[in-house]
Amino acid sequence: MPTIKEIAKVSNVSVATVSNVINGKGRVSEETKRTVRKVIEELNYTPNYVAKNLKMKSTRSIGVIAEDMTVFDMPDIIDGITECCEKEDYQILLVNLRLYKKYEDRYYRDNRHREEVHRVIDKLRAKQVEGIIYVSAHERLIDVIPEGMPLPVVVAYGFTNKVEIPSVVVNDLQGAEELVNYLIDCGHKNIGVIAGKKESVHTQSRLEGYQRALFAGGILYDPGLVLYGEWDRESGYKHTDVLLNAGCTAIFCMNDFMAGGTYDRLNELGIQIGSDIAVVGFDNREMASYGKPPLTTMGLPLHDIGYKASELILEALQKKGQEKAESAHYMDCRLIIRESVNKVGEPE
Amino acid sequence: MPTIKEIAKVSNVSVATVSNVINGKGRVSEETKRTVRKVIEELNYTPNYVAKNLKMKSTRSIGVIAEDMTVFDMPDIIDGITECCEKEDYQILLVNLRLYKKYEDRYYRDNRHREEVHRVIDKLRAKQVEGIIYVSAHERLIDVIPEGMPLPVVVAYGFTNKVEIPSVVVNDLQGAEELVNYLIDCGHKNIGVIAGKKESVHTQSRLEGYQRALFAGGILYDPGLVLYGEWDRESGYKHTDVLLNAGCTAIFCMNDFMAGGTYDRLNELGIQIGSDIAVVGFDNREMASYGKPPLTTMGLPLHDIGYKASELILEALQKKGQEKAESAHYMDCRLIIRESVNKVGEPE
DNA sequence: TTGTAAGCGTTATCAT
DNA sequence: ATGATAACGCTTACAA
Numbered sequence: 066m067p068t069i070k071e072i073a074k075v076s077n078v079s080v081a082t083v084s085n086v087i088n089g090k091g092r093v094s095e096e097t098k099r100t101v102r103k104v105i106e107e108l109n110y111t112p113n114y115v116a117k118n119l120k121m122k123s124t125r126s127i128g129v130i131a132e133d134m135t136v137f138d139m140p141d142i143i144d145g146i147t148e149c150c151e152k153e154d155y156q157i158l159l160v161n162l163r164l165y166k167k168y169e170d171r172y173y174r175d176n177r178h179r180e181e182v183h184r185v186i187d188k189l190r191a192k193q194v195e196g197i198i199y200v201s202a203h204e205r206l207i208d209v210i211p212e213g214m215p216l217p218v219v220v221a222y223g224f225t226n227k228v229e230i231p232s233v234v235v236n237d238l239q240g241a242e243e244l245v246n247y248l249i250d251c252g253h254k255n256i257g258v259i260a261g262k263k264e265s266v267h268t269q270s271r272l273e274g275y276q277r278a279l280f281a282g283g284i285l286y287d288p289g290l291v292l293y294g295e296w297d298r299e300s301g302y303k304h305t306d307v308l309l310n311a312g313c314t315a316i317f318c319m320n321d322f323m324a325g326g327t328y329d330r331l332n333e334l335g336i337q338i339g340s341d342i343a344v345v346g347f348d349n350r351e352m353a354s355y356g357k358p359p360l361t362t363m364g365l366p367l368h369d370i371g372y373k374a375s376e377l378i379l380e381a382l383q384k385k386g387q388e389k390a391e392s393a394h395y396m397d398c399r400l401i402i403r404e405s406v407n408k409v410g411e412p413e
Numbered sequence: 414m415p416t417i418k419e420i421a422k423v424s425n426v427s428v429a430t431v432s433n434v435i436n437g438k439g440r441v442s443e444e445t446k447r448t449v450r451k452v453i454e455e456l457n458y459t460p461n462y463v464a465k466n467l468k469m470k471s472t473r474s475i476g477v478i479a480e481d482m483t484v485f486d487m488p489d490i491i492d493g494i495t496e497c498c499e500k501e502d503y504q505i506l507l508v509n510l511r512l513y514k515k516y517e518d519r520y521y522r523d524n525r526h527r528e529e530v531h532r533v534i535d536k537l538r539a540k541q542v543e544g545i546i547y548v549s550a551h552e553r554l555i556d557v558i559p560e561g562m563p564l565p566v567v568v569a570y571g572f573t574n575k576v577e578i579p580s581v582v583v584n585d586l587q588g589a590e591e592l593v594n595y596l597i598d599c600g601h602k603n604i605g606v607i608a609g610k611k612e613s614v615h616t617q618s619r620l621e622g623y624q625r626a627l628f629a630g631g632i633l634y635d636p637g638l639v640l641y642g643e644w645d646r647e648s649g650y651k652h653t654d655v656l657l658n659a660g661c662t663a664i665f666c667m668n669d670f671m672a673g674g675t676y677d678r679l680n681e682l683g684i685q686i687g688s689d690i691a692v693v694g695f696d697n698r699e700m701a702s703y704g705k706p707p708l709t710t711m712g713l714p715l716h717d718i719g720y721k722a723s724e725l726i727l728e729a730l731q732k733k734g735q736e737k738a739e740s741a742h743y744m745d746c747r748l749i750i751r752e753s754v755n756k757v758g759e760p761e
Numbered sequence: 762t763t764g765t766a767a768g769c770g771t772t773a774t775c776a777t
Numbered sequence: 778a779t780g781a782t783a784a785c786g787c788t789t790a791c792a793a
Contacts, residue, residue: 066563068786079764084788091789092762109563114539115466116786119769124463129507134492137699144482147509156540159477159507161495191462192504215414215457298703325703351485351699355646355673416770427780432772439773440778464770467785 067108076104087112118193126156127378128189130182132202133165137350138367142200142221145371153379158194160185164202182209190216196378199223200371204234204267217381221374222367224266224393233373233394237267240363240398241274244345245317247361247400249282252409253315253343256284257308258291259301259327261319268293271319271347294323301326309334314342314409321346321353324360324405343406359403366396415456424452435460466541474504475726476537478530480550481513485698486715490548490569493719501727506542508533512550530557538564544726547571548719552582552615565729569722570715572614572741581721581742585615588711588746589622592693593665595709595748597630600757601663601691604632605656606639607649607675609667616641619667619695642671649674657682662690662757669694669701672708672753691754706752714744 069087073080078097085091086101104110118124129146131139143159150157162185168175182199189197196216201207201223208226210218220232248256258275261268272291279286290311294300301323308316318324324346331338338344339358346353346362353360373394417435421428426445433439434449452458466472477494479487491507498505510533516523530547537545544564549555549571556574558566568580596604606623609616620639627634638659642648649671656664666672672694679686686692687706694701694710701708721742 069788070786080787081765081789082763085763088788094762097762111535111538113467113541113786115463115472115541116769117788118463119461119467119771119785120787120789122769126506134488134495140482140488143507144509144511144514147482147507148511148514151509151511156536157507158474159491159495159505161492161499163492163496163499166492166496187459188462188504190459193461193463329705352703355700355703357677418770428771429773429781430779433779436772442778445778461770464785465772467769467787468771468773470785 066113067110068113069110072101072104072108072110075108076101124156124193124195125154126158126192126194127196127198127375128158128160128186128192128194129198129200130160130162130185130189131200132162134161134163136165136202138222138365139200139202141367142371142374145368145373146198146200146221146375147371148368149372149375149379153375155195155375155379158189158192160189179209183211186211186214195382198371198374198378200374207232217378219374219377219381221370228392231377231392231394233370233377233396235267235365235370236395236397237270238274238277239395240347241271241317241319242278243274243398243400244347244363245275245278246281247402248315248317248343248345248406249278249284251315251343251406254282254284255311255313256290256315256317257311257313258317259304259308259319259323260291260293261296261323263293268319275317294319296320296322298322298326298329301328302330305330309336309342315406316342316344318344318346321348321350321360321362324362325352325356328356328360339405340407343409345406349401353401354403356405358405361403361405362401364399364401366398369396414461415458416461417458420449420452420456420458423456424449472504472541472543473502474506474540474542475544475546475723476506476508476534476540476542477546477548478508478510478533478537479548480510482509482511484513484550486570486713487548487550489715490719490722493716493721494546494548494569494723495719496716497720497723497727501723503543503723503727506537506540508537527557531559534559534562543730546719546722546726548722555580565726567722567725567729569718576740579725579740579742581718581725581744583615583713583718584743584745585618586622586625587743588695589619589665589667590626591622591746591748592695592711593623593626594629595750596663596665596691596693596754597626597632599663599691599754602630602632603659603661604638604663604665605659605661606665607652607656607667607671608639608641609644609671611641616667623665642667644668644670646670646674646677649676650678653678657684657690663754664690664692666692666694668696669698669708669710672710673700673704676704676708687753688755691757693754697749701749702751704753709751709753710749712747712749714746717744 069080069083073083085093086098197218199220204222207220207223218230225232276286292304301318305327346360349362349364353362417428417431421431433441434446545566547568555568555571566578573580624634640652649666653675694708697710697712701710
């Protein structure tokens with residue numbers, strides 16, 4: 066690997082001049098520019114960024130800590146991060162914690178995890194990344210970031226307990242509200258819901274969105290129409306009947322898995338989804354588009370979450386140590402209309 | 414950010430000593446070790462790796478170029494790469510080409526793509542990565558890597574036209590053979606296949622696997638039982654009838670999408686999958702496990718491909734410039750047995 | 762327009 | 778056991 070010194074030597078100029086033509090700085094005659102460029106070409110020279118970074122005290126790189134690459138939401142978040150970073154010419158140092166593979170399902174109770182995160186952050190700092198994005202595998206409270214980080218950190222797809230660390234998350238409320246609005250616009254008034262676990266923040270927010278939509282639509286909220294499930298297919302299956310008996314013309318399942326379960330039950334019963342009854346899901350998982358009929362659902366703003374997280378980092382890098390922005394950023398969901406919702410005639 | 418110099422000053426020792434205690438080299442008294450460590454702790458010092466890397470001329474990092482993060486096979490491949498790299502303490506510089514988002518479906522005919530790859534590689538070289546893994550979004554010939562790369566390059570999930578660049582790909586032949594073997598073990602003798610596009614390498618290899626399994630099972634190969642599709646659901650749907658008419662008791666679809674299509678048709682016909690007839694897919698897409706019944710299919714060795722690619726890079730780094738290994742590495746698929754295959758009694 | 766030289770934060774050699 | 782110091786490859790005053 067040739068260095069700038071060798072380029073200088075064979076070009077018969079000083080290293081300063083070579084540096085200048087590379088970076089388009091200073092005044093250097095067209096003549097020498099040409100020869101230097103030719104030599105660079107011939108020797109297949111590539112400048113050494115680690116030397117440059119050392120000198121410049123900047124790396125234009127950020128660290129991305131992904132809890133687990135293989136969970137369904139990761140790729141789009143990472144995609145959003147990379148899109149923003151590419152635009153601003155920032156590089157990404159990726160570390161994949163592989164939490165699920167390593168610790169099964171209860172890694173977050175584990176102190177090994179906390180220590181590992183600290184180790185990883187130290188290494189990233191050592192590599193002189195200018196900021197860090199921590200990407201949670203599922204939306205929950207992230208409390209493993211050490212105190213007093215000397216560089217901007219944001220957590221994507223998770224909440225934080227420290228005000229100095231912004232987080233960017235799904236706007237469940239808007240999503241649910243818009244989804245139920247759509248149902249109402251289609252003429253449905255008796256809308257049952259198969260919710261997630263009662264204590265989940267998603268469940269709470271999506272329920273609130275449901276209530277708002279109902280209120281705006283002038284529909285009485287009947288708590289008897291909301292059943293709590295476990296987010297799994299089975300829950301959708303077993304709760305369908307009671308909603309049917311209550312005379313619901315539409316069922317709002319708080320995720321696509323549970324919608325799959327109500328599909329199962331409805332099929333058994335010979336009830337036609339999308340004509341006899343409407344069902345909607347949430348999350349827009351891959352399976353949603355393969356349902357029969359394809360499921361109308363709410364798309365998670367995964368890409369936007371990643372993009373926004375990058376933006377926050379880059380902004381923080383600009384106005385170094387200036388006022389902190391608000392802590393939680395809610396990204397809007399996007400309605401994915403497919404074929405599982407029928408219009409219902411005006412009954413009045 | 415404190416430097417080693419400041420640590421030295423407040424510890425009342427030289428930088429050399431500090432460096433030594435950090436790296437556990439040279440002889441230094443327990444006494445000074447302790448004080449230096451304390452100062453490091455107090456000042457929250459982290460060594461600057463870019464300086465270290467410059468000095469050491471090594472970065473322990475490799476570049477990973479992903480054609481598109483959001484295609485289904487990427488995450489597992491990346492996961493494999495990171496697992497291997499973490500084990501060997503190598504860092505990953507990730508670049509996401511976002512090919513699909515940028516160029517729709519025919520990016521690979523586009524010269525902008527080639528130029529972009531060259532630019533990306535230059536940047537990675539500048540960052541002093543020690544090797545590069547190019548991860549294709551779909552298995553095909555990758556010919557965008559420049560000639561005479563001065564560092565190890567391997568392409569994961571794609572073929573190469575240069576002998577010096579190893580590639581690691583799916584062992585379609587083994588996969589199909591094992592899958593059809595399983596069918597035969599279950600007593601099936603009349604096995605139809607809904608293949609992919611005729612010119613596809615996957616189709617060719619999987620067909621060969623099918624033929625081998627048949628041969629080993631003493632079953633005559635009937636070319637009339639293989640129908641070529643377009644890899645999509647529709648293909649599975651429309652080819653099912655002729656296989657049925659030919660009296661097949663099992664249908665081998667060359668991907669899960671097409672299997673979904675034959676599921677559709679079989680359902681219409683009221684034929685029970687997993688008892689009246691067997692169907693198997695290939696790829697183990699997310700949807701496969703949600704089928705009714707869950708689809709028996711062949712899992713792609715995505716993780717292994719990533720892992721192997723890393724191994725090849727790291728090996729090449731060891732025996733710098735020694736003899737090249739073979740060029741194409743085939744990773745075995747893994748059979749995923751679910752509920753879409755019935756056993757069939759011995760008819761003799 | 763071009764060259765000299767200091768310095769970025771480390772490690773390593775060689776004295777002491 | 779510890780300390781001076783050169784060197785890694787680059788940028789940037791400043792000098793010529």
